[in-house]
Amino acid sequence: xxxxxxxxxxxxxxxxxxxxxxxxxxxxxxxxxxxxxxxxxxxxxxxxxxxxxxxxxxxxxxxxxxxxxxxxxxxxxxxxxxxxxxxxxxxxxxxxxxxxxxxxxxxxxxxxxxxxxxxxxxxxxxxxxxxxxxxxxxxxxxxxxxxxxxxxxxxxxxxxxxxxxxxxxxxxxxxxxxxxxxxxxxxxxxxxxxxxxxxxxxxxxxxxxxxxxxxxxxxxxxxxxxxxxxxxxxxxxxxxxxxxxxxxxxxxxxxxxxxxxxxxxxxxxxxxxxxxxxxxxxxxxxxxxxxxxxxxxxxxxxxxxxxxxxxxxxxxxxxxxxxxxxxxxxxxxxxxxxxxxx
Amino acid sequence: xxxxxxxxxxxxxxxxxxxxxxxxxxxxxxxxxxxxxxxxxxxxxxxxxxxxxxxxxxxxxxxxxxxxxxxxxxxxxxxxxxxxxxxxxxxxxxxxxxxxxxxxxxxxxxxxxxxxxxxxxxxxxxxxxxxxxxxxxxxxxxxxxxxxxxxxxxxxxxxxxxxxxxxxxxxxxxxxxxxxxxxxxxxxxxxxxxxxxxxxxxxxxxxxxxxxxxxxxxxxxxxxxxxxxxxxxxxxxxxxxxxxxxxxxxxxxxxxxxxxxxxxxxxxxxxxxxxxxxxxxxxxxxxxxxxxxxxxxxxxxxxxxxxxxxxxxxxxxxxxxxxxxxxxxxxxxxxxxxxxxxxxxxxxxxxxxxxxxxxxxxxxxxxxxxxxxxxxxxxxxxxxxxxxxxxxxxxxxxxxxxxxxxxxxxxxxxxxxxxxxxxxxxxxxxxxxxxxxxxxxxxxxxxxxxxxxxxxxxxxxxxxxxxxxxxxxxxxxxxxxxxxxxxxxxxxxxxxxxxxxxxxxxxxxxxxxxxxxxxxxxxxxxxxxxxxxxxxxxxxxxxxxxxxxxxxxxxxxxxxxxxxxxxxxxxxxxxxxxxxxxxxxxxxxx
Numbered sequence: 001x002x003x004x005x006x007x008x009x010x011x012x013x014x015x016x017x018x019x020x021x022x023x024x025x026x027x028x029x030x031x032x033x034x035x036x037x038x039x040x041x042x043x044x045x046x047x048x049x050x051x052x053x054x055x056x057x058x059x060x061x062x063x064x065x066x067x068x069x070x071x072x073x074x075x076x077x078x079x080x081x082x083x084x085x086x087x088x089x090x091x092x093x094x095x096x097x098x099x100x101x102x103x104x105x106x107x108x109x110x111x112x113x114x115x116x117x118x119x120x121x122x123x124x125x126x127x128x129x130x131x132x133x134x135x136x137x138x139x140x141x142x143x144x145x146x147x148x149x150x151x152x153x154x155x156x157x158x159x160x161x162x163x164x165x166x167x168x169x170x171x172x173x174x175x176x177x178x179x180x181x182x183x184x185x186x187x188x189x190x191x192x193x194x195x196x197x198x199x200x201x202x203x204x205x206x207x208x209x210x211x212x213x214x215x216x217x218x219x220x221x222x223x224x225x226x227x228x229x230x231x232x233x234x235x236x237x238x239x240x241x242x243x244x245x246x247x248x249x250x251x252x253x254x255x256x257x258x259x260x261x262x263x264x265x266x267x268x269x270x271x272x273x274x275x276x277x278x279x280x281x282x283x284x285x286x287x288x289x290x291x292x293x294x295x296x297x298x299x300x301x302x303x304x305x306x307x308x309x310x311x312x313x314x315x316x317x318x319x320x321x322x323x324x325x326x327x328x329x330x331x332x333x334x335x336x337x338x339x340x341x342x
Numbered sequence: 343x344x345x346x347x348x349x350x351x352x353x354x355x356x357x358x359x360x361x362x363x364x365x366x367x368x369x370x371x372x373x374x375x376x377x378x379x380x381x382x383x384x385x386x387x388x389x390x391x392x393x394x395x396x397x398x399x400x401x402x403x404x405x406x407x408x409x410x411x412x413x414x415x416x417x418x419x420x421x422x423x424x425x426x427x428x429x430x431x432x433x434x435x436x437x438x439x440x441x442x443x444x445x446x447x448x449x450x451x452x453x454x455x456x457x458x459x460x461x462x463x464x465x466x467x468x469x470x471x472x473x474x475x476x477x478x479x480x481x482x483x484x485x486x487x488x489x490x491x492x493x494x495x496x497x498x499x500x501x502x503x504x505x506x507x508x509x510x511x512x513x514x515x516x517x518x519x520x521x522x523x524x525x526x527x528x529x530x531x532x533x534x535x536x537x538x539x540x541x542x543x544x545x546x547x548x549x550x551x552x553x554x555x556x557x558x559x560x561x562x563x564x565x566x567x568x569x570x571x572x573x574x575x576x577x578x579x580x581x582x583x584x585x586x587x588x589x590x591x592x593x594x595x596x597x598x599x600x601x602x603x604x605x606x607x608x609x610x611x612x613x614x615x616x617x618x619x620x621x622x623x624x625x626x627x628x629x630x631x632x633x634x635x636x637x638x639x640x641x642x643x644x645x646x647x648x649x650x651x652x653x654x655x656x657x658x659x660x661x662x663x664x665x666x667x668x669x670x671x672x673x674x675x676x677x678x679x680x681x682x683x684x685x686x687x688x689x690x691x692x693x694x695x696x697x698x699x700x701x702x703x704x705x706x707x708x709x710x711x712x713x714x715x716x717x718x719x720x721x722x723x724x725x726x727x728x729x730x731x732x733x734x735x736x737x738x739x740x741x742x743x744x745x746x747x748x749x750x751x752x753x754x755x756x757x758x759x760x761x762x763x764x765x766x767x768x769x770x771x772x773x774x775x776x777x778x779x780x781x782x783x784x785x786x787x788x789x790x791x792x793x794x795x796x797x798x799x800x801x802x803x804x805x806x807x808x809x810x811x812x813x814x815x816x817x818x819x820x821x822x823x824x825x826x827x828x829x830x831x832x833x834x835x836x837x838x839x840x841x842x843x844x845x846x847x848x849x850x851x852x853x854x855x856x857x858x859x860x861x862x863x864x865x866x867x868x869x870x871x872x873x874x875x876x877x878x879x880x881x882x883x884x885x886x887x888x889x890x891x892x893x894x895x896x897x898x899x900x901x902x903x904x905x906x907x908x909x910x911x912x913x914x915x916x917x918x919x920x921x922x923x924x925x926x927x928x929x930x931x932x
Contacts, residue, residue: 082826142696166714234444234446235439235440235441236444236445236446236448238396238439238445239439239445239446239447239455239507241396241512242394242396242432242436243431243436243458243459243510244428244429244430244432244459244462244463245428245458245462246428256448257447257450258448258449260449288833331449332449332492333449333496333497334446334448334449334494
């Protein structure tokens with residue numbers, strides 16, 4: 001019951017935060033003077049192409065860019081009727097990309113879920129690698145296991161991602177016949193999902209996951225090791241040993257449970273840093289994620305496209321923090337029973 | 343070899359350093375209690391942990407044997423494999439630790455942690471274990487075993503957690519229990535009850551006990567055999583009665599002389615003089631509001647102090663005694679102006695007999711500065727009250743710098759002078775705190791408090807983190823300083839024996855109320871209030887003929903509802919302090 005109430009409460013605060021974020025995103029995108037269309041109109045007028053100007057002027061009224069900013073925001077969100085009635089984000093209309101001259105929904109389409117897939121894979125990789133290695137490094141601290149894992153970890157932290165990507169592509173292709181670039185074989189692009197397509201995607205995911213996840217994994221491993229070492233000195237660990245527990249059981253049941261909290265709290269932070277951190281990697285690896293599109297959209301002041309992508313990243317982050325908060329409450333009775341009568 | 347556990351020639355060392363335990367031998371017979379007595383650094387804890395091989399990673403057993411000879415067979419605990427050792431831990435030999443607050447995992451239910459012993463050693467099913475653990479919980483005195491089983495440690499008090507630890511240690515019915523300072527972190531009445539419980543369980547099950555402690559009073563109450571350790575060696579060992587009555591070794595004698603005792607001779611205390619008061623607390627109350635996290639529940643009020651009236655005469659010592667949560671620290675914080683009292687209360691401070699009183703909580707800026715120079719504090723924990731990153735010199739001259747007193751050279755001279763006053767050398771000024779022992783650090787804290795030439799020093803349990811012999815030195819230092827500088831002390835303690843020695847007047851607090859107040863001689867010889875009686879009864883005396891009277895403890899240490907009609911109080915009906923004889927006030931209905 002406590003849990004359910006908390007989850008519902010947390011969901012509503014998330015919606016509220018999302019609303020605030022949407023205002024911030026809209027304002028910040030509109031901060032630089034001019035917009036995509038007025039820049040284009042000025043350019044066309046300078047070169048005397050009046051036909052283009054008319055089209056641009058038409059788009060301006062079509063997308064309500066001639067209205068005051070607050071009205072533009074409300075129309076974009078779908079709280080206020082635009083030229084064609086209520087047509088905003090909450091109605092599922094993501095707007096028009098001026099740069100690509102296509103609806104935003106069409107441009108981002110596949111890349112949305114591919115982004116989610118790539119980043120989820122990277123996060124799973126981070127946890128799968130950091131968890132056992134961090135615990136092992138702490139349990140065998142100051143031995144060769146600890147030193148080796150720290151060395152490899154720092155190497156992973158220090159190597160630039162794009163370089164790692166290129167190296168892995170080369171050797172992965174040479175020795176394991178891994179595909180280079182992209183997230184699926186070109187023949188499957190635009191095809192409906194099938195078994196073969198999924199296999200192709202999984203195969204293509206190996207290198208990007210490794211590249212994006214390495215630095216996160218080594219950072220998290222070191223953090224977990226430090227947390228575990230702190231916990232290992234606590235008296236309750238001694239109690240567990242005095243009970244006659246075997247070391248592996250004892251480690252995972254007691255100190256790991258306590259050291260795990262900051263680990264869980266990290267889920268929310270990992271997502272945005274992975275999405276923004278993987279832009280360069282996506283460009284180098286030719287991944288059809290949202291990163292490269294965001295880069296173009298921001299450069300050309302393509303406001304609806306960039307605003308939509310930013311909203312999407314914000315949503316991912318907020319969902320991540322919500323999940324980690326709820327997990328924390330489930331994991332830690334001290335948080336769950338805060339304020340309960342003794 | 344017939345002893346249950348026999349330790350022969352045990353030596354333990356860290357890395358390549360000199361051995362910290364050297365040639366220790368002793369025997370524990372079945373059903374017997376052996377006390378390992380010593381001060382910090384004596385090697386008593388390392389010795390008892392060696393029996394279960396729970397040692398820091400860098401420590402190794404260098405020589406000697408530890409042999410367990412119980413009903414399940416004969417084992418050489420220093421030679422068997424780690425795997426075999428695990429079968430012994432918690433099963434044939436179990437252990438209780440010092441800090442019940444931290445010795446249980448905060449994230450697992452108590453029942454789970456205790457049942458685990460049975461899962462591990464008996465292969466019991468969840469339901470079987472639960473049944474057995476519930477019986478054990480009832481045995482160790484949980485009023486509601488079911489509820490305790492499903493509680494988390496943070497939901498229980500310290501005493502209850504230690505009971506859970508005892509249940510955990512006992513549930514597999516070991517033949518030997520090792521208790522490492524099991525009651526040091528507990529209040530004195532709780533300590534008495536926990537010791538009583540251990541003794542009772544021991545009588546019932548016939549298990550043997552190794553009790554590690556620094557407190558001779560605990561030894562006198564519990565032990566049949568005593569081993570006195572000092573710097574890793576055994577100083578004296580043998581049956582408890584002769585050692586406690588006529589200690590042969592000078593070190594044991596020294597320990598006895600250092601242990602303060604509650605006086606029990608008839609004496610009439612001199613009441614605190616009523617003129618020339620340096621500090622006056624008039625009807626000081628403090629109520630905290632605990633915000634409820636649930637909107638529909640009202641906030642809860644916590645009365646930390648209720649109508650406290652206390653006077654401290656110049657050059658005297660006023661002590662407040664009470665258990666954790668009694669409001670003694672809150673009272674001290676209010677006296678120092680660190681917290682405002684509820685409206686209606688006031689604290690007055692006089693810098694000189696004929697000076698106008700300063701109202702501590704309504705001071706002008708100049709008055710506040712003057713007050714801060716005249717009133718200083720010495721804290722409980724000498725390890726955390728000195729910044730590890732500041733040299734002693736900087737820590738000591740800092741108060742002078744803040745108040746802009748003197749040139750740097752003069753400040754240094756003053757610091758050197760104060761160090762000598764507290765019995766340290768002036769050439770220690772350049773060192774960092776980590777280079778000092780606990781007792782030396784407490785001297786440093788006192789020296790720092792003295793830097794501004796204060797008139798009033800608030801001492802918050804200044805000796806409770808120290809060994810008895812060091813405690814003795816610090817108390818002597820405080821007394822000498824008081825005599826030579828005419829200092830006034832506001833002294834907070836939970837230890838009646840310390841208070842008996844240093845105080846001119848004692849106020850006993852419980853639930854924010856002063857329940858009894860008198861000069862120590864009067865109070866200890868002729869206590870009226872059941873709570874005071876319980877406190878005195880619970881204090882373990884290093885005298886084998888005066889065991890703790892658990893009945894008296896139980897009578898007074900319970901909640902105020904369980905007291906005699908004459909003393910009972912509730913949130914709404916509070917009896918007033920009545921003067922029974924000159925200078926002896928008791929809170930009771932007349």
